[in-house]
Amino acid sequence: MLLYVAKRLGLAAVVIVVIMALLGALVNLVPGDPARIILGPHATPQLIAEVRRSMGLDNPIYVQVWDFMWQAVHGNLGTDFISKASVSSEIGAPLVNTLILSVVSLVLSVVVGVPMGILAAVRRGGIVDALVRGTSVVLLSAPSYVIGLLLLLAFAIDVHLLPALGSGSLSNLGGYAERLIMPSVALAAFWWAYLARLVRSSMLEVLSDPFVRTSRAYGLKERVIRYRVALKNALVPVTALTGLMVGYILAGTVYVEVIFERTGLGNLAIAAIGNRDWPVVRAAVLIYAAAFIVGNLLADVAYRFLDPRLRLEERAEVFI
């Protein structure tokens, strides 16, 4: 198991290094001279050359790549072309907002989606089951920005139940939390549907497994069978999915931040792309990629941990 974790960590590190290298070279790969974009169409060639030098753009690509990586490892993600502030300090506050939104959405997805699935499986064929399955079909086909807009219409514009826009500030926790509700629901709704379906089918599958029959034949209580014996086995595919969820939710935050006008990495990145503000774009992409990789890593390790057949693979001999 330890060896496995070490291997996976090593692999993740390699992937991050490759991504950093690509990002370092990115400026040279896209059309348009960044210096000219910053300085505008009327800049003199000398001025442009000077800006290029100060940005390190006159170095050979491998030097640029190396510089970027070296700096990034030390927490320095470069300097904003436009505001001239350090990217790391600029990105801090929006990043926290985005992370909070993502984590809240992730947790919300699981705590609602999984019980929905269990309920549907246990009440198979009943009204609850039909309801869950019906809702799932609707939610699965609605992207997060559609749900976001509908929520805005329903609760903020028609009813004024919740504050519509912005992300609030952490110093006012109540307001901050209120402003999290709609965006995180918009992000989680898809996963409620997806998880409900997944858990339902995997639960039903496990409940028809021979070892569940054994549990019944040995007089285990139905409650124990459902929630201890079957559920543990049924949740394994869900852990395998966590990596995917992290990715999708992170991607979703971009839409949601735009719709709800939240400060966050997504909005920052979009603005930076508009401005060809490469250092900021680079930093944002790097953070997204890192989060994605970490999510997948955790999912893989958890999956393996939950399956004793894989967990114990390295215990040298098969017993007896």
Added chain:
Amino acid sequence: MPEPSLSPMPGPVLAIDNLTVAYRAASSRRLALDNVSLALQPSEILGIVGESGCGKSTLGMTILRLLPANGHVTAGTISLQGHGDLAQLSREKMRSVRGREIAVIFQDPTTSLNPRLSIGTQMLQVQRAHAADAAPGSGSAKTLRDNAVGKLTEVGLPNAARAFERYPHEFSGGMRQRVMIAMALLFEPKVIIADEATSALDVTLEAQVLELLLRLRETHGTSLLFISHDLGVVSQLCDRVAVMYAGRVVEEIPGEAVLATPRHPYTQALQAAVPNRRSRGQRLAAIGGSVPDMTEPAQACSFAPRCINAMAICAESAPELYPYDSGSVRCFVYSPSAGEQWSQLPSTEDWRRREVEAVPSRSVTQVEPSDQPLLEVRELMVHFGGGGHRWRPGRARPPVRAVDGVSLSLSRSHILGIVGESGSGKTTLGEAVVKLLSPTSGSIMFAGRDVTHMSARETFEFRRRAQMIFQNPYSSLSPRMQVGSQLTEPYKIHKLPQAQRRSVEELLAAVDLHSALRSAYPGQLSGGQARRVGIARALALEPDLVVADEPTAGLDASAAASTMNLLTDLRARMGLTVVLISHNLSLVTTSADEVCVMYFGQVVEHGDTATVTANPAHPYTKALLALAPDPERSSRLERRRLLMPGEIPSPDDPPTGCRFHPRCTYSQEICSRVAPVLMPVEDGADAHLAACHFAKEVRAGMLPEELRPAASQLGSTSAW
């Protein structure tokens, strides 16, 4: 006769009276059990035997009140001593009976245990489930654990305390079934239901588990309801046997009489289909037809359509259970009123005779065997994995030697049987022969050409001439393709000219299937039919060689018998050469010309079938033969003496010297040091080979005890 009992509650532990169970489907109803009455006496082993679809498993599940949602008890009662009618118990009360008073052992221990919990946790779960019913003070974690570990020790798990912490996948199949039995013993229940408890095990492990069950009955006085499709196993274990057919009990008979003097034509038919010592070299008799689906209580003998002894009366009214000898039989032959219509009692021979008489009518084109062997395998090795560990050279693992130096040759239109337990390498050998695996070293010559060094073109051609019949017919057929197109698919792959193709009808007829099946999908076929389609597909290209891997696995006795007969017929008709791979020695000996017994990747005995079965020269073969059911005498005693301890050892750690020595009853000091080589048992006669230092003595019929005093000189002479 038992002495007058002092116990306050005499009578059966479990009494089933007039039980009728029906399954309801969308528009129809199917009777799974029709008016079944049985009584299980204290510490009795009662066998329930019959083909699949006869209601055996339904009976077990009904007793536990665990029928699927569409199953209903429509009449009758099941009473457990001390509880009365189980149907009257509250759900909670019934739950507390399960596992505590009635425990079950299921067929497949691999799927019947939770793969994600250690067996200790699972045993604790069961004990906690009944905490409320247990004696006060017995629920402490330590006592529960001690109880579980005690039971694990009792069923023969080495180092039970350690085993308690382990997960199911860490045990071998045989050990896992022992774990299941330990679980059944946790509360020392009155009744244990064993539902095909040994069917998934190899013969030697099966024998061990049967021994264990017998011992447990002696020590705990548990009553056992032993459900099985295997007449031989039932006859060895059970005190009394109830034969079921189409939801009814058709015969009740003492265990030892099941093979010796079966009364009911159905029991006789089953016996004729099961290979045993007497049937060697003979065709097995298939019953023909299948178990009918009953929708109404029987108005006639439900076996009548398949019965060779049927008379007019059999279709007019339903026979009762008539007492006969020490049992009872549901057949008019034994009825006091109608019995005279039959001039003589039915017998197993009737079925055999019919089978033999049926043969000559088929056209037989004898192909004379040529001297050139069709297949010649020399020093074949197939190793898996192994090699150095990339980062930690110290942890280098030895390769698994699945096939380790096998040589054999096979003449055209011969049938070679390869026998061995799982893990013996027999399937790997078969796959290497048809080039599904490439060997690590050694050569395979097919019709004079080396299979291991073939160009892509030659390989393509070779695949046409050598076919494999896979163990699981369903997984080797595509579920979404009609049978007809699956059969002709090989023609398309090999782009055979029209003239060389045979029609679907011809192919189906060759394996005795009705041409209507051409438009069926594999899911609609029975096990036996699917197997036949698999064979027909393999035969479509008219190969010279067919490798059949466990062609009867999972089939009922009758379907298995007709599959075996089919292979023999095809050999006679088309001159087919067959490599028949099976774990069942008796089965192989019914049709193979030569037998090759494998153990741990090596051939331990090879010879023609008659010689090997009459005078086995290797202790392993001898033990396998002794485990085969024998109708002539109860073979419990001999079986006990030759019963092999242990299982095939872990493949990455072969024992030193003779690989069989840890399990060999004949083993002497020399065996753990010097590996015997495969050589002729008689000097000069190279048709019978064995790899044992004491082959001559074993062949001469010496028993292990007799070998000991003489061992010192004999061992030294034959080894060097």
